């Protein structure tokens with residue numbers, strides 16, 4: 061398992077290095093439904109990329125296409141410069157951790173891990189050594205001769221990971237590996253798995269519909285929507301500078317206010333909203349209907365310097381107390397609008413009905429074209 | 437009143453079991469009788485009818501033929517039926533439900549009707565070889581047993597395991613062989629056992645297909661019962677019963693009768 | 700050895716619309732084989748019943764349905780099946796009930812004892828039955844020693860021996876489907892009915908019987924359809940004295956070589972079986988015979 065030992069820290073914001081996994085213009089249809097629509101994705105060596113999206117958006121389908129368990133209708137898939145589009149699944153040397161692990165119940169833990177080594181004709185003695193290493197990697201040495209059906213969910217997952225990485229795959233695919241675990245266990249397993257895979261330096265594609273999981277674990281996140289990738293970027297890019305309203309709303313909490321562009325100066329636009337004029341970075345034609353998005357924690361109470369800040373007044377509709385922080389929902393005039401504010405410390409007398417002044421940096425505002433009526 | 441009802445039902449159950457076993461026990465008893473007539477109670481004990489089996493050539497030939505036909509037809513049905521059941525379960529073919537019903541439907545037709553249909557078809561197609569005709573007909577007879585049990589087992593099988601095996605370097609057929617087959621073995625064993633018995637015992641289909649020199653065991657047995665019933669027939673029947681019990685016990689050891697009965 | 704004609708276990712597939720997949724070819728050998736070796740011969744048989752040496756004709760059906768002799772034979776088969784089914788139900792119902800109510804190891808043992816005779820060849824069992832029916836056989840031995848009759852009487856080739864044998868061979872096919880339904884019943888339902896003041900007969904007619912109806916239908920259909928087509932047991936136990944459709948079919952092909960007669964008889968039997976299966980699946984689905 062030393063194949064990736066020389067892995068460099070993953071490339072993040074800038075990735076000049078040639079892509080290791082290249083999915084180019086892949087389309088997949090099931091009958092009349094187009095599940096993946098000319099989708100492209102490139103991933104660098106030793107990178108850990110999450111596919112994040114709601115259930116049914118095509119994440120598993122993309123994973124199965126990369127694995128070779130499905131064939132694309134169009135497009136190509138390359139790993140390490142080798143075109144795999146027409147290569148059979150069992151010759152791709154790609155590891156997969158399945159959603160419910162798909163361990164073999166008729167084999168013991170050690171036999172499960174040795175399965176791929178046997179298939180590849182690795183000599184017996186070497187098999188035993190590698191199985192032992194793999195068990196050590198996931199800290200399951202004591203369980204080698206157990207039946208897999210006797211293991212807990214977390215233990216089964218470790219075995220599934222060990223079984224997939226022991227054959228030193230060129231790429232590891234994980235399909236919602238934590239969905240069967242309870243919350244507490246999930247959090248420890250996330251950190252542990254990330255650690256193991258980083259040490260192995262193995263290129264991984266990780267599917268999840270849980271945004272927190274994606275933010276915590278990934279080098280980069282591909283936000284998927286209806287068979288397309290909406291945004292591919294580092295967790296902080298995706299969170300702080302989402303490229304689309306969809307990404308902004310799917311990843312994390314957000315406030316959104318609809319308005320009409322009144323004018324622009326340099327790289328700023330001025331937007332007329334029910335809360336008054338709001339400025340935001342961007343280029344839109346005067347008269348366009350747009351949506352302004354702001355993260356709740358970017359908003360603070362009170363006025364700020366007029367040049368750098370947007371300042372609005374609002375009436376509190378609801379107060380939601382989380383202990384370390386408090387979430388305020390404000391009344392809005394238009395359907396679909398939300399003004400949510402997250403404060404660490406609450407001014408003394410806030411209750412539903414209180415009027416408050418709020419501010420946020422112009423740079424923290426994001427503007428997107430308003431969705432058309434049909435798309436809403 | 438309820439107590440009386442339940443006692444009554446238990447009494448009936450006991451009588452039913454005694455009733456069901458009567459002819460079987462009679463055959464066993466007669467096979468050990470020292471007399472050539474079937475008097476009850478038998479006058480004495482002997483093993484002479486078992487000893488005389490050594491000379492019953494036509495009977496032994498029939499046993500051998502039936503064993504071959506049953507084993508071959510079960511094996512062919514297992515392969516063809518399992519492949520078909522996989523395609524049905526995975527929705528690879530349209531109308532999966534209808535296809536499953538079709539494959540299991542020979543069981544619902546009267547055996548004689550099937551037999552006549554095979555006889556006519558073999559004539560029309562010019563198929564003259566008795567052995568081949570019998571084998572083909574018995575594959576049709578055994579197929580429903582395989583379809584039922586294998587479909588039931590497959591419905592509990594997680595096909596992600598086959599994908600997992602493929603991703604670990606096995607081709608699709610090798611993945612089926614190393615992962616699917618061991619996991620649905622109980623279905624194979626129970627389906628295979630019942631298919632084997634159904635073929636081995638079949639009379640109404642085979643009667644139309646056998647010829648003077650190629651007779652399956654049920655045909656040969658019935659001939660003998662009709663022509664010259666003597667305890668030799670009882671002896672061979674007793675051995676058949678013994679064989680069935682041994683097969684059931686072996687299968688029980690292999691996969692557990694509980695698991696078999698539930699499939 | 701099928702116990703009940705319950706639905707085949709075909710799980711719902713994840714696929715909404717079918718797409719050709721090369722792996723689907725694995726179904727081809729089995730499907731092609733069954734089409735050629737099963738569907739084609741059966742369809743040809745149906746076709747044959749409409750043809751004679753001159754060409755298209757209904758002579759076979761005219762012969763069968765226009766002749767009181769053959770009508771009587773069809774009647775015999777139906778009578779045989781009806782009586783066998785009725786007796787099996789009357790005896791099998793309480794037996795299955797007891798089997799379903801017994802707990803633990805005993806249930807497994809008794810289940811095995813009901814099941815085991817099914818694995819014994821019909822020819823062997825019928826052979827045993829003919830021995831039992833002899834003048835010096837066990838039935839006469841019991842009847843005389845228990846004082847029911849003075850001297851042994853002739854039983855072979857009587858209708859008594861026929862029905863005795865038929866019930867003996869087919870009873871498990873009634874008990875096992877009944878058992879599989881009764882096992883799922885919650886006994887508290889019957890207790891609840893009794894505690895509401897219903898008498899045993901009322902409880903049976905209003906609660907137990909309707910709930911076990913699917914088992915009655917499944918067992919009844921199964922026993923009826925195999926006994927209407929039975930050949931070995933009636934042949935050995937009564938022979939030509941009680942002709943059935945099966946005897947006629949076998950004779951038509953094996954002795955007198957009147958193929959159209961045989962084919963017509965076979966198609967009539969096919970129609971009876973098919974009607975029965977359709978009727979039973981309709982009954983099971985309609986209210987009062989609800990399956991789940």
Ligand SMILES: Nc1ncnc2c1ncn2[C@@H]1O[C@H](COP(=O)(O)OP(=O)(O)O)[C@@H](O)[C@H]1O
Nearest residue numbers: 090095114115116117118119120121713714715
């Ligand atoms: N084999 C298939 N046949 C038909 N439709 C499918 C098949 N597999 C997936 N789909 C459809 O494709 C869409 C995407 O599915 P999937 O990739 O499993 O989504 P995700 O993993 O993101 O939840 C869904 O609408 C699903 O119904």
Ligand SMILES: [Mg+2]
Nearest residue numbers: 116119120121
């Ligand atoms: Mg999925």
